[in-house]
Amino acid sequence: MTPLVSFRKVSARIGQKDILYDLSFDVEPGETLVLLGRSGSGKTTALKTVNSLLVPSAGDVLIEGIPTTVWDLIRLRRRIGYVIQDAGLFPHFTVAANVGLVSRLEGWQPGDIDARVQYLLNQVGLPPAQFAARYPRELSGGQRQRVGVARALAADPPLLLLDEPFGALDPVTRVQLQQQFLDLRSRLKKTALLVTHDVREALLLGTRIGVLHNGRLVFLGTRAEFLAAQDQEVRTFHTCLEEKWKETI
């Protein structure tokens, strides 16, 4: 089986600054690969090379075996759902228009778009009767993020890219949305590449975890391998897991 996404010695720079060095890994169909790293580790940059918001300065990113530089970018991007931290919803569109956008761009019939929007809003736990006609400013942060997920799923893309999708939420809402993500994933069988700085999130959501440090992939493996790994940066993340507050009580 061809990997859905394949990084081949990918380097990237923004302006004059090198961000990624020689990144190589595959994302297999059905898995959720989490890229874990601190701020400035290059994880968001890596994600953006997948839907070609950024073109690598060296190497190739292959989607279904074809380099992003060869893909028709409009076609490629409509096959990839993209979820970002504060959702990036269109403020002048209703929830329904936001969720139905890609289907509309793809030329679906209005009836089909409506049906799809209803289905997706139900999937993310936002009853359409209550939410479809609202504008993003009338939603809470958690609700906006759910709309963002629904929008990314609109055209039934095989691949989801998620950039700190739950990072801006309060802890309770974050846990709710993480659970919902697991639930959605098992129902919809999507492949996902998720970027986070939160080691707990990585362990909860990732079927495999890759650790980025200063633009290099320093570790890639399963959860168990991650917990056993001796790499310096991975161990730094281990220490985040120790519940220090217990000792102080």
Add this chain to the structure above:
Amino acid sequence: MSSALMRDILDLTLEHLFLVSFSMTIAAALAIPTAIVLTRHSFLQPWVLGFANIMQTVPSLALFGFLIPLPFFGGIGKHTAIVALVLYALLPILRNTLIGILKVNPTVRESAIAMGMTGRQLLWEVELPLATRTILTGLRIATVTTIGTATIAAAIGGGGLGVFIFRGLASVDTTLLLAGAVPAAMIALAADRGLGWVEHKLSPV
């Protein structure tokens, strides 16, 4: 007030409105597309904005004077006045359209691109709707300024309410001055209110 004067006021007011609306239509038709091009080719921005800036700093009476000797655009009459008014109105429309588009939240623009919008879709579905309010503000500022500046058009035979003002100045006749100034001020206030209302109605967010 004599009925002849009333009729003159009405005629010149209509002429004034024509000068302003015609100039504004041309200015908007030039400035808005130009600003859109500038958002795509940022290296052109200093050149075009510089030109529009210079146009606006030339004293209006002098600009009318400079245009007179020019072939095609120049001479005495309405068309020269309209050329000058268009040049004046360019900057506020140009600048506000540019700012309106450039200040669209980068996250929103990025997610539009990531969702596979074409450049055209990005412009019509996201950038222009979100910039509407700022663009309309530019149009309003330009219109109100043009209503005032258009009174000077009479100096080169452009007609409009400035005819009263120049006549009043020449004959030291306050009634004539007011006959030009008061309707011009009223048009400006009405335009400001009216366009302000449109701005409010059309702003999507």
